[in-house]
Amino acid sequence: DTEVTQTPKHLVMGMTNKKSLKCEQHMGHRAMYWYKQKAKKPPELMFVYSYEKLSINESVPSRFSPECPNSSLLNLHLHALQPEDSALYLCASSQEHIGVRYFGPGTRLTVT
Amino acid sequence: AQSVSQHNHHVILSEAASLELGCNYSYGGTVNLFWYVQYPGQHLQLLLKYFSGDPLVKGIKGFEAEFIKSKFSFNLRKPSVQWSDTAEYFCAVTANSGNTPLVFGKGTRLSVIA
Numbered sequence: 600d601t602e603v604t605q606t607p608k609h610l611v612m613g614m615t616n617k618k619s620l621k622c623e624q625h626m627g628h629r630a631m632y633w634y635k636q637k638a639k640k641p642p643e644l645m646f647v648y649s650y651e652k653l654s655i656n657e658s659v660p661s662r663f664s665p666e667c668p669n670s671s672l673l674n675l676h677l678h679a680l681q682p683e684d685s686a687l688y689l690c691a692s693s694q695e696h697i698g699v700r701y702f703g704p705g706t707r708l709t710v711t
Numbered sequence: 712a713q714s715v716s717q718h719n720h721h722v723i724l725s726e727a728a729s730l731e732l733g734c735n736y737s738y739g740g741t742v743n744l745f746w747y748v749q750y751p752g753q754h755l756q757l758l759l760k761y762f763s764g765d766p767l768v769k770g771i772k773g774f775e776a777e778f779i780k781s782k783f784s785f786n787l788r789k790p791s792v793q794w795s796d797t798a799e800y801f802c803a804v805t806a807n808s809g810n811t812p813l814v815f816g817k818g819t820r821l822s823v824i825a
Contacts, residue, residue: 639799639818639820640817640818641801641815641816641817641818642755642801642815644812644813647812655812657812689754689755696805696811697743697805697806697807697808697811698743699745699757699760700745700757700813701757702747702754702755702756703754704753704754705754
């Protein structure tokens with residue numbers, strides 16, 4: 600099973616809302632990632648968790664707050680977002696940092 | 712830090728034509744190389760990968776890629792494309808050591824016409 604699941608599939612939120620994106624994998628992978636993808640662009644790395652600890656934060660604004668409750672789950676908490684934050688948010692996981700990243704289907708976020 | 716360059720922004724081919732998408736990377740050490748595909752409205756899927764060994768790697772759906780170390784290249788090929796190959800193709804690289812991120816190229820959009 601090489602599946603990474605993400606919920607919700609679509610999310611529309613106002614700039615004052617608080618929402619969370621969820622990601623789950625049951626492949627026993629120890630590295631998990633959040634990426635942001637704008638239309639017609641490659642994914643941009645936001646955060647990396649390794650063994651449930653945040654190991655890379657690519658200078659992401661604090662209105663995005665990641666959380667890794669356990670080795671299978673990854674959350675991205677959203678607060679006070681801007682319209683330019685509208686994008687596809689992808690979660691991925693890998694056995695190790697040098698291994699294959701398996702991507703989830705993404706959450707299509709629209710900020711109004 | 713590593714970087715990836717994909718030469719073609721948009722490629723348009725007729726069905727049954729041969730495909731080659733260019734990818735060059737910049738990194739002085741040992742790398743792992745990947746091609747991902749993103750079909751319209753779908754998520755990123757791994758087409759193929761190179762870690763070590765035979766530089767000619769075969770992936771899913773008839774795709775293959777050749778790692779040429781001296782040219783820092785990892786071009787993607789398919790002898791005969793189908794309409795269903797219409798998608799965005801991303802080359803990606805990560806260093807083969809340490810906690811280094813996966814770096815994507817800008818992508819090549821392939822349109823296959825009947």
